[in-house]
Amino acid sequence: MIFPRLTRQPIKLLLNVAFLSALLVNNLSAQTVAAPEVILLNATQESELRLTDRFVDHLVRTGQLRINKIVTDTLIPTRQHERFSQYHQGLKVYGAEVTRQTEAGVTVSIFGRFYQGIKIETTPSLPLDTIISTVDSETQWSLPEKKSQELVILKNPNGIFTLAYRLTIASPVGPAIQFIDAHDGITVHQYPGIYLNNDGLPCDTCRVGEGRGVKGDRKKISVNALGGRFQTLDLLRPPAIATYDLKGDWERLLNILNNNELLGPADYGQDSDNHWTDGPIVDGHVSAGWTYDYLHARFQRNGLDGQDGPITTIVHPVNREDLWSVPDHIFSLFFLNAFYCGVCGPDGMVVFGEGLPEGFVLTETGQTIDFFAGGIDIVSHELAHAITDNTSGLIYQNESGALNEAFSDIIGVSVEFFMADTGRHPEETADYVLGEAVVKPNGVRSLADPLSLNNPDHYSIRYQGGADYGGVHINSTIASHAFYLAIEGGTNKTSGISVVGVGSHNRWQIEQVFYRAFTMLMPANSTFSIARKTTIQSARDMFGAGHTVERAIDEAWTAVGVK
């Protein structure tokens, strides 16, 4: 059955939601000034490093760069990664970051972008209280109290800098990050606090149950026993992995997402005999655990935040029977999407949409949509957004946003391969298509053949419009296709350039190299070009210069037209 003409146009509606459509940069205020000089930092050779290193040290000494984070490399334990943020007159320049890799105090690589010659008045005309009260009255939603507001310098796509307040605001469809001009109160930039999958025994009470997923496949499920019942709280893994069943109460879920209400123990998925039959609960909970297992096994990473912080997922945000009665934006968000919200709850959370009832298909594509929790690649994709959030913080717009999405797709398919290839879940059919188990036929995006699902496979045909936050989903396939080519090899359809991949038996090499580049080497405002450079540097770091891994990655980026 196909949607009647008068029903909603799914998926695309999401972009029409009021707060999301306001993402474009609005009128610039009078206080903005012309674009300063951009200094690209890309040093990997000894001759470049000496000078660049000295330059970075100078910027640190003068307070123009401030250390933001120091992390130890989990894949090369002798290496450290410093992440610097640019500051101008004490204010953070949003997204301007430099990463420096060192070993025993010796610099190995430096990547980043630094803006020189910023001239901007850094005293706001409007106090924060005024901004907050204005936002409050406009949205009629209270601001989450726990998220700090900060005054930043924001650069728009035209290179113009603006003094803006960065706020986390509540909205009818979940929290959002908003930048408000500190002089005239106009919203100059906004992005969602949620990352959408757009387009589409260590304890006495630990128990292992058995359940059937959405596809009917049998799985073990790690749960907690309490009062004669079992709840979807996994305490067998180092982080507490909790899956909450909202039972279709989307109004309450909105309150939870906007931090006006907390999830409680009564919200856990529940079962009386530990033989679980609710597919979305089983898959959502189990796949979150499997994603943790993959990250730990492949990258020695301790969870999403690297410190085994809690992992929270939510299923059944709506009831399928309410298909016709919910507002349009709820339909788009909770029926036809899965998303990660980093500013929701104490530790962020992932929400898996309910999909469409049987017999319904998307009008435009003729595809059916099943429970989003039923796709392990979708679950992993969303959780990977949390990793990005906690590491490189790739800004969710334009090329950095496309890299953000590409990394999630890469992790999504990699988890699938990991589960299938290592025998942990042989029933899993691994492939390079994202969401094929949920969105049928064809899935959401193809890393192997992006053109088949109308995504670009080459930089020259990238989407350059403003929709989709500058094509974050659309253009993600340029990078993820490079990942695919580096593993499997093949010929790029647009350029005709062939790549000799490392082979599927060596996929771990490319996975580790990309993971390391995306989480440790890339600055927040990375471009495809920086992605190329950092992945090549990562390959050199791990396998040595001239290794087949470096060659495969180099060829892959060339094939997709990224220089």
Place this chain on the structure above:
Amino acid sequence: MRIIRQKNIAIAVTLWIFIFCFNSSDLFAQTVDDQRITVGFSGGIQFVKDALKNEVDFELWQETGTFEASYNVTKDTAFDGSFAFLLFKRMGLGFNVSHFSKTIAATIDADVPHPFFFSFPRKATGVADNITRRESAIHIQSQYWHAVGDRFLMRGFIGPTIFSVRQDLVSTIQTKERGYDYSAVDIIGHNTLSSGGTELGFNIGFDVSYFVFDHVALAGILRYSRGTSSVDDQATLRHISRFSGQGQPPLELGGTHVAAGLRFGF
């Protein structure tokens, strides 16, 4: 099992008849032929070769796991007591009671289910100490007595043996997870059950006595006995899923018994 038992009986009866039929000579011992009855006891070694394995299925983490316990029973000390009397010409009838006990350590190899994944078992190994095999036997012997010189009495014998055996079997194991990522698990304990029964076999061998006094002799005995015992009774199989490996079930009973002791002749 029944076929093996009948075979043992047939062998023993046939040999007994053979000795009676073909050893009716009227030769008697010269110096020691006054001896009509002997009583004795001896201690020595019983050479046993039995490699039993049993497998047990168990439920853990919503899945069936398996462990295999291997028991390698070899030689150990054995004791026996004997009574024999001359029956007809050189033919005699003897009764011999022996006891063999061996305590061994069984090795355990387990496939332990993973808490997160089906059909993704972890290998674990362990040792179960104090596994005991206790074997008592009554050897009924048709004997052929032959005196050599004034002091030596040699007796060949053959006959059926009634074995009574108890064998400890590992029936359960206790495991302990080492923690995330649960790729390793340890076996930290086990329980055993004792299984066995009474079975018929045969024995054959000879006994040499050297009379240092008129009625007291130093003696040596070499005896080979063999029997088989099933341990796959229903009571055992409630705990043991199956037996595997070389020659099981049944248990291989008896073996080569070499001992020295005293004989008293009357």
